Amino acid sequence: MEYTVQQLAKLAGVTSRTLRYYDEIGLLKPARVNASGYRIYGQKEVDRLQQILFYRELGVDLETIKQIIMSPSFDDVQALKQHREKLLAERRRLEALIANVEKTLLAKEGRIIMSDKEKFEAFKQQLIDENERNYGKEIREKYGEEQVNKANEKVKNMTQAQYEEVTKLGEEVLRVLHEAFLTGDPAGELAQKAADLHRQWLGYFWDHYSKEAHAGLAQMYVDDERFKAYYDQKQPGTAEFFREAIFIYTGKK
Amino acid sequence: MEYTVQQLAKLAGVTSRTLRYYDEIGLLKPARVNASGYRIYGQKEVDRLQQILFYRELGVDLETIKQIIMSPSFDDVQALKQHREKLLAERRRLEALIANVEKTLLAKEGRIIMSDKEKFEAFKQQLIDENERNYGKEIREKYGEEQVNKANEKVKNMTQAQYEEVTKLGEEVLRVLHEAFLTGDPAGELAQKAADLHRQWLGYFWDHYSKEAHAGLAQMYVDDERFKAYYDQKQPGTAEFFREAIFIYTGKK
DNA sequence: TATAAACGTTTACGTAACGTCAATGTAAAG
DNA sequence: CTTTACATTGACGTTACGTAAACGTTTATA
Numbered sequence: 001m002e003y004t005v006q007q008l009a010k011l012a013g014v015t016s017r018t019l020r021y022y023d024e025i026g027l028l029k030p031a032r033v034n035a036s037g038y039r040i041y042g043q044k045e046v047d048r049l050q051q052i053l054f055y056r057e058l059g060v061d062l063e064t065i066k067q068i069i070m071s072p073s074f075d076d077v078q079a080l081k082q083h084r085e086k087l088l089a090e091r092r093r094l095e096a097l098i099a100n101v102e103k104t105l106l107a108k109e110g111r112i113i114m115s116d117k118e119k120f121e122a123f124k125q126q127l128i129d130e131n132e133r134n135y136g137k138e139i140r141e142k143y144g145e146e147q148v149n150k151a152n153e154k155v156k157n158m159t160q161a162q163y164e165e166v167t168k169l170g171e172e173v174l175r176v177l178h179e180a181f182l183t184g185d186p187a188g189e190l191a192q193k194a195a196d197l198h199r200q201w202l203g204y205f206w207d208h209y210s211k212e213a214h215a216g217l218a219q220m221y222v223d224d225e226r227f228k229a230y231y232d233q234k235q236p237g238t239a240e241f242f243r244e245a246i247f248i249y250t251g252k253k
Numbered sequence: 254m255e256y257t258v259q260q261l262a263k264l265a266g267v268t269s270r271t272l273r274y275y276d277e278i279g280l281l282k283p284a285r286v287n288a289s290g291y292r293i294y295g296q297k298e299v300d301r302l303q304q305i306l307f308y309r310e311l312g313v314d315l316e317t318i319k320q321i322i323m324s325p326s327f328d329d330v331q332a333l334k335q336h337r338e339k340l341l342a343e344r345r346r347l348e349a350l351i352a353n354v355e356k357t358l359l360a361k362e363g364r365i366i367m368s369d370k371e372k373f374e375a376f377k378q379q380l381i382d383e384n385e386r387n388y389g390k391e392i393r394e395k396y397g398e399e400q401v402n403k404a405n406e407k408v409k410n411m412t413q414a415q416y417e418e419v420t421k422l423g424e425e426v427l428r429v430l431h432e433a434f435l436t437g438d439p440a441g442e443l444a445q446k447a448a449d450l451h452r453q454w455l456g457y458f459w460d461h462y463s464k465e466a467h468a469g470l471a472q473m474y475v476d477d478e479r480f481k482a483y484y485d486q487k488q489p490g491t492a493e494f495f496r497e498a499i500f501i502y503t504g505k506k
Numbered sequence: 507t508a509t510a511a512a513c514g515t516t517t518a519c520g521t522a523a524c525g526t527c528a529a530t531g532t533a534a535a536g
Numbered sequence: 537c538t539t540t541a542c543a544t545t546g547a548c549g550t551t552a553c554g555t556a557a558a559c560g561t562t563t564a565t566a
Contacts, residue, residue, distance in 0.1 A: 020524095038532085087347060514560075517556105534542095
């Protein structure tokens with residue numbers, strides 16, 4: 001059983017361009033090329049294509065599919081689990097978008113005109129909403145409704161200048177933290193400075209500070225993959241390092 | 254209030270590249286360009302950018318945002334509604350993908366357990382039990398106690414390697430069968446290959462092969478809804494097609 | 507005041523997975 | 537022998553920027 005591109009394409013329900021592309025990226029090479037330069041596919045390639053399309057149906061990207069089917073040692077279950085996580089994250093993102101669009105539609109239908117002041121308010125509200133969406137449940141569980149509501153109130157009452165300050169401070173925390181990470185010493189001067197900046201930063205969100213809450217947050221930075229991803233983005237292990245630094249800073253552990 | 258790219262970027266939480274890009278596509282032009290060619294943004298542009306970012310947060314594409322904010326006559330509510338439809342469709346697609354990935358993972362994890370030596374024995378037993386539960390009565394009626402017991406013995410004595418072989422062979426039967434189904438010819442090369450692979454597969458369960466029994470089993474694949482569902486899962490009519498192929502293969506009918 | 511740091515500019519390639527020409531050669535059908 | 541169908545490679549377009557190169561400008565500092 002031998003097929004040219006078009007024949008195989010028809011058989012598998014893809015276009016010939018797709019087959020050429022798969023050849024190009026080395027995902028599916030034809031069995032041979034005839035004298036005229038035509039791609040000729042055999043039974044083995046048909047089977048292989050079917051595997052490829054199976055994973056493609058699941059939304060797996062071609063590079064990952066390549067690894068799965070090229071190397072038999074590759075852990076396909078692991079790959080699929082990772083893929084599932086990506087899909088779940090994407091769904092969460094979509095749900096947040098949908099909720100926001102719906103909220104906006106409600107607002108628009110109620111009141112068409114937004115003043116400048118309202119626009120800025122909306123912007124701050126958006127910051128709060130985003131936080132709620134991403135971390136709301138866990139934070140509310142951990143710190144209680146009241147605390148979270150107070151924090152949100154605090155953000156709402158920020159002036160534009162304060163808003164800029166908190167943004168800058170947040171960046172500085174990250175900068176100092178990464179520098180501290182290079183020293184490797186969570187008790188060192190730099191790491192402690194990062195922890196202190198972080199305390200200041202929290203001042204913009206918490207209406208009163210406590211060492212226990214600070215330490216608890218540090219633990220969450222390690223436990224929750226989304227926080228961890230944020231702090232580890234430049235150097236893996238940064239979240240853990242930061243937690244140690246904050247534990248020392250707060251005298252906990 | 255005048256800003257250079259970097260200043261506005263920091264204020265709005267985007268990169269300067271983004272602002273240059275928005276300039277390039279005509280989404281947000283600077284108020285003016287100074288003698289050195291620097292982009293200078295004013296208050297109007299700040300407001301405009303905030304609008305842009307608002308819609309961007311909702312996942313609206315830049316081209317649509319452009320229309321919304323450039324022409325005051327543009328129906329933004331309508332645009333948002335359309336956008337919502339797109340998001341909902343995307344979510345549906347994601348749900349389907351997730352369901353599929355999870356189904357695949359369940360199946361795959363089953364196989365992982367199988368390859369674990371300790372649980373392997375238990376698994377073989379389970380296979381036998383399951384078979385007994387589902388088809389035991391009919392099979393025993395059709396082929397007699399002794400045959401069935403022999404078959405079960407054979408499964409119990411399988412090595413792990415054999416078990417994997419039979420699993421792979423079973424998958425291949427399905428693959429070839431579906432391809433054959435597309436040709437529509439149960440007497441064709443592919444269909445006959447599927448029947449032959451099926452005979453080999455039976456070799457792992459039956460202690461001796463007979464054409465009569467093979468043809469009988471093929472009939473059962475059509476008669477029993479559970480078998481039928483298994484073979485028809487991709488294309489309805491496959492079970493009947495397979496029966497025809499096996500009838501031809503065994504010279505029955 | 508010299509120089510380095512920080513910031514600005516334009517140009518252009520890379521991303522994922524193909525769709526869609528364009529220019530051209532080959533095979534099959536009438 | 538011509539038309540038609542199919543094959544090839546090459547290259548651009550898609551989205552919203554990230555990243556880097558090569559180079560000019562402003563600002564801070566020694």
